[in-house]
Amino acid sequence: MTVRHYQPGDENQIQELFKKTFRQDRSLQSWSWKFIDNPKQTEPFILLYDEGGKILGHISLWITEAYIGGKKSKVGLRADTMVDPEARGKGIYKKLNDSLLVEAERVGIDYLYGFPAPKAKELFLRYTGAHHMTDMPRWLFIQQPFSLLSTKVSPLSVFKPFDKIYKKFRGPKRIDSDYTFKKINKCDHSFDRLADQVRDHSHVVVVRDSAYLNWRYHDHPENTYDMYGLYEGEELKGYVVTTKEEGKFTNGFIVDWLALHDDVWPLLLQQAFLNLHDADIIQTWCLEHSPPVKALKKQGFVHKDSPMPLVGKEISAHTVGLENPEKWFITPGDVDSF
Template sequence: MIRLYQPGDEIGINALYEKVFGKQRSLAEWQWKFETFPESSTIVVSEDDGHINGHAAFLKLTARQQGTELSLGERVDIMVDPDFQGRGIYKQIVSRMIEECETEELDILYGFPAETAKQVFMKVAGGKDLGNVPRFLAVNKPGALLAAKVGKLKAIQSPLDKVFSMSIPKKSRHQLRELGDRLAVVDMLYGRFENQYPLHAKRSGSYIQRRFLDHPTKPYQVYTLEQNGYAEGYCVLHEETKENGVSFATIVDLFGPNDEAIIADQLKAIRRFTKADVLNCWAVPDSPRYRALKKAGFFHINSPMPFVIKDFTGTGSYDELADWHLSQSDVDSY
């Protein structure tokens, strides 16, 4: 039976999630993802004799483009119990999800699916592949990377990193300051700069609170980027240390003037500020951020994330990657 979510389903949904993806997810994280963070969410399940064997959902968010408001949905957690595959469940839950999108008058459904899921989604939902989003890296401490791969090089890690640090940009006009409870600053920044960006998820102080500060398991650091004590942008960082000991800082979100030179200066300030060995960030090709990342010493390492949409507007206005502003904040898993 294909139906919409009912209270209590989250237990079976989380059990299916662990079985399909091999990762545990707490009830608190499920609640953040489907109840706290999005403006609303819609969940479709497949049930057989009281057992949830299929799941598809979208998180509903408001988007903006040059003053126009649109309703976005991020497709998430489309999964079928391996013991029930081959019965057409995937097609059924995706088809029902698309029906719910239309019922709720969603303008665009988007996602970053794995290759196999992408092909099925394109076929069943009639979606469009807009291409892959580039990922950039900046290495702050190459000695740490080398030592992680070749243990014998650990002895030269510190002196190598010290020498390399001389090449990291030392000067920038921006300084980082912890946002704290100054959520109104985000509202101010968004009001100033939103019209400089193509289609994007709407930012606000409440968005920052729900998306990052209220996350039950992931620690995010939110900073304003300031000149002479005045905020010119903000950034959200997530830092983690891998099993090999290398520390990574992800620039999950960065918002301010959509100006190549200013973004490059802000990125240099972030590089100088963080203690991480390596930084990574996304950027849409040929955008001001894409060019700014190169100016700030980042390099395009790969393009791992396919971006697909189902456009219900029928306008064709959002069918190119350049029509979008994307960052890792647009993916619920970051």
């Protein structure tokens, strides 16, 4: 019985454990994108609890760079912590977390953070001394109320045409400006410059450079995203990433966005509405103090709830105090599940 690092060939057992734990399938391509293709790491950070050649536990980090106080640091997003349901009660979860802290320090990671489910949060706090920083606010805008209501009360579908009138009055008003939008299929060096320019806008912000953004959005093997860059002449001033989820109704998401100046946020929001013009609802995450909140509130978004906990654990001495959520800039794109 030991905790060891991932070795090539372990992915088959990892996939089986994932399905057994979370009761859902995941393609090998998605696993590889998440753990092998990440441009911010040289090798996957995966620790496994191995008992006689059988993998009974798994803990991993999605390693990336973040500006902390304007300087680049290495941070790790906790992902896919799991223990075989038939092996629980053996202390595997604690052993994995103990090893996680040791190995994170060894490879130079400065801070760990994550968005765990309630039980995982409880155990992570107990075994690592991590902090429950806050619960992520979810902001919601109902764009097509009659279409939305008709999914619950089918006779109301006759009122769907009124959604066009509703959107005309409740949707964003056109903002005249000298900026122009361009659809982005691949991020270039201008995104590196923008990431550097906003390094001091928040005390902690993931480095959203071209390598990260291309991997995160344009190279994703399953999810489809729309990205638009906002330019003044040839200079990039911001970008917005959206996606849609189809079900009983169309759920629109603002997944990620970044702006060089405050006057850019309303323009990015306007573009998001264009991308999501057929969504019944539009939602995003945003900490209450964050710059986009002013634009969201003005447009009529409401703070619906706060369903996702944000937890953090300092590894390096200079990251003590980062448990204050007001120091962070967070978007849904910072989570592996979006």
